[in-house]
Amino acid sequence: MPVSESASALEAQVRRALDTVQDPELRRPITELGMLKDVSIDASGAVAVEVLLTIAGCPLRGTITADVERALSAVPGVGAVSVTLDVMTPEQRAALKDRLRGGDPVRTIPFNRPDSLTRVYAVASGKGGVGKSSVTVNLAAAMAAQGLRVGIVDADVHGFSVPGLLGITRPPTRVDEMILPPVAYGIKTISIGMFVDGNQPVAWRGPMLHRALEQFLTDVYFGDLDVLFLDLPPGTGDIAISVGQLLPGSEILLVTTPQSAAADVAERAGSVARQTGQKVTGVIENMSWLALPGGERLEVFGSGGGAAVSGRLGDTLGYPVPLLGSIPLDVALREGGDGGLPVVLADAGADGAPDAVDAQDSGETAAGELRRIARELARRPRGLAGRSLGVSPV
Ligand SMILES: Nc1ncnc2c1ncn2[C@@H]1O[C@H](COP(=O)(O)OP(=O)(O)OP(=O)(O)O)[C@@H](O)[C@H]1O
Numbered sequence: 493m494p495v496s497e498s499a500s501a502l503e504a505q506v507r508r509a510l511d512t513v514q515d516p517e518l519r520r521p522i523t524e525l526g527m528l529k530d531v532s533i534d535a536s537g538a539v540a541v542e543v544l545l546t547i548a549g550c551p552l553r554g555t556i557t558a559d560v561e562r563a564l565s566a567v568p569g570v571g572a573v574s575v576t577l578d579v580m581t582p583e584q585r586a587a588l589k590d591r592l593r594g595g596d597p598v599r600t601i602p603f604n605r606p607d608s609l610t611r612v613y614a615v616a617s618g619k620g621g622v623g624k625s626s627v628t629v630n631l632a633a634a635m636a637a638q639g640l641r642v643g644i645v646d647a648d649v650h651g652f653s654v655p656g657l658l659g660i661t662r663p664p665t666r667v668d669e670m671i672l673p674p675v676a677y678g679i680k681t682i683s684i685g686m687f688v689d690g691n692q693p694v695a696w697r698g699p700m701l702h703r704a705l706e707q708f709l710t711d712v713y714f715g716d717l718d719v720l721f722l723d724l725p726p727g728t729g730d731i732a733i734s735v736g737q738l739l740p741g742s743e744i745l746l747v748t749t750p751q752s753a754a755a756d757v758a759e760r761a762g763s764v765a766r767q768t769g770q771k772v773t774g775v776i777e778n779m780s781w782l783a784l785p786g787g788e789r790l791e792v793f794g795s796g797g798g799a800a801v802s803g804r805l806g807d808t809l810g811y812p813v814p815l816l817g818s819i820p821l822d823v824a825l826r827e828g829g830d831g832g833l834p835v836v837l838a839d840a841g842a843d844g845a846p847d848a849v850d851a852q853d854s855g856e857t858a859a860g861e862l863r864r865i866a867r868e869l870a871r872r873p874r875g876l877a878g879r880s881l882g883v884s885p886v
């Protein structure tokens with residue numbers, strides 16, 4: 493091959509390799525984001541790459557450099573690789589933000605666009621401590637492991653717990669007014685806990701909570717998601733109503749324990765959906781039993797709460813509200829939460845794949861049942877079918 497021809501073949505391969513390098517936060521190829529400033533290849537095959545970071549001091553600069561080096565060193569014919577980092581000019585940043593927003597005007601909620609295909613699930617309960625946050629992060633992690641693009645908004649502004657459950661300690665990156673959410677286990681996550689120091693209480697009232705939630709939904713760049721989860725605080729307070737107002741197309745997943753008192757409050761929380769116009773997708777019963785060493789099931793919190801809520805809400809709302817699953821009490825789930833590694837990922841299933849359909853996914857363990865529920869939810873068609881159009885029959 494003539495020298496110039498092989499050089500241009502090498503250059504094409506180098507470009508293709510760079511196409512595989514993603515910005516760790518934006519999760520799109522750096523070549524698409526205008527982050528590749530320059531590439532040069534000398535006669536010996538040494539490649540010099542200049543990458544433009546969105547902001548100076550980008551916390552993930554090391555990751556980007558390593559990813560570029562890794563991608564290029566896999567290309568045959570490439571010799572030494574050097575990566576130089578520079579920072580975008582305000583104009584380049586503006587162009588990037590424009591591209592990310594798809595030309596949309598600033599400050600709209602992308603999930604409300606008529607063509608949005610993202611399913612939004614608000615995970616709610618009547619009582620506190622029934623496992624909403626644990627269910628949220630585990631369903632999200634299981635879906636992400638199944639290949640879906642998943643985000644979480646921790647809407648429990650006072651009692652935020654999602655960053656801890658996902659082991660996130662890094663603050664979000666800001667590109668001017670745009671906030672790039674940290675990604676853990678493939679899940680883009682935002683929480684007020686990422687903006688306060690240590691364990692300080694957030695002493696906000698209704699209107700501020702509403703604005704914080706609105707800002708999460710408008711200023712945080714989630715990109716195209718298949719599923720967005722909102723982890724709600726317990727009960728039917730300000731945040732639940734704000735979610736109904738800010739995301740009228742969101743659906744509710746109701747978490748309850750088997751206890752009849754808990755089920756009664758859960759039912760009330762579910763009925764609020766009628767006022768907000770949201771659909772209740774289903775009920776998840778948590779802490780349903782504890783497996784004893786002999787194989788017996790001890791029903792610590794009684795039984796039947798989930799089925800009762802499902803039946804009564806179905807009657808009240810006039811459409812089926814299925815019981816999506818019953819999750820046992822499981823030490824591994826609690827440990828996963830404490831350790832910041834969701835149990836659906838820690839316990840990999842019998843054949844080693846977190847999303848496997850296998851014996852362990854029959855619902856005997858919390859991880860198996862959560863993965864099963866995640867698969868059921870993922871199977872629901874994405875898109876506009878079945879979504880309330882916000883008009884009432886005359
Ligand atoms: N199935 C389960 N097995 C064992 N422990 C569980 C289970 N579900 C939840 N837990 C534990 O119960 C506690 C409460 O769970 P979690 O924080 O998820 O509830 P929540 O409904 O989000 O609470 P809050 O109302 O305070 O937001 C946590 O310590 C969690 O680890």
Ligand SMILES: [Mg+2]
Nearest residue numbers: 624625648653
């Ligand atoms: Mg919670």
